[in-house]
Amino acid sequence: MSSGSFPYRLVATDLDGTLLRGDDTVSQRTREALAAATAAGAAHIVVTGRAVPWTRHILDDLGYQGLAVCGQGAQVYHAGEHRLLTSVTLDRQLAGLALAKIEAEVGPLLLAAGRDGLDGDVLIGEGYQAQEGPLPYVPMREPSELWAAPLNKIYIQHPTLGDDALAEAARATVGSLVDVVMAGPGTVEILPLGLSKATGLSLAARRLGLRAADTIAFGDMPNDIPMFGWAAHGVAMANAHDTLKAVAHRVTASNDDDGIALVLEELLTG
Secondary structure, eight states: OOSSSOSOSEEEEOIIIIISOTTSOOOHHHHHHHHHHHHTTOEEEEEOSSOGGGTHHHHHHHTOOSEEEEGGGTEEEETTTTEEEEEOOBOHHHHHHHHHHHHHHHOOOEEEEEESSTTOOEEEOTTOOOOSSSOOOEEOSSGGGGGSSOEEEEEEEOSSSOHHHHHHHHHHHHTTTEEEEEEETTEEEEEETTOOHHHHHHHHHHHTTOOGGGEEEEEOSGGGHHHHHHSSEEEEOTTSOHHHHTTOSEEOOOGGGTHHHHHHHHHHHO
């Protein structure tokens, strides 16, 4: 425990639907609550499904200088130094086999993929519905481009199956080859087997000399479940997926209603 009045030494926050409001900004109240927690001796680590290229601008805007876990745990990034400390890539041969098996089960998939590295492009295949917003991507001209460079993840969509159903079917079919997570609306991801936000967060925490027992974590989606399993205390947002709420220690207000700040303020004054 910290020597100040705050009972945790590490605050781990997801980004989308958690730290970020619907307009991709962080409220002043939440910024102040996080600053107060760090002033009381806690470290703050952002833990996001976004790869580094889609995360850097947000961290820079926050003035964030610490470690961030990106790409569902694949990348540990030093925001202050703009440096990638660790990176895990997806075995492309294994990923190709997994896609073939999933398609044999549910029919043709719509595909996108995130390339590895600080400046790795996100490739979007024909028909794939990219999420709205300012995040950059590159259209794939032909399927072979998917495999032309190291990847940290593949995104899959289906013409008729919803996110939860697709993730469940894919996990049942290829769960022994790769990991499959539902990370947000329209965002089902194929990852290296054994990779999760928990594995990435444990690596980042170890670099700071911190442990799971020191950690409070905030999230909103099923990909946050491993992080909640690792941390001492897991807090789901009011807007969270039901499967995450089911394993959370508590549920706070939504990301648009300063849910993180409410909990941190309570702990700081408790």
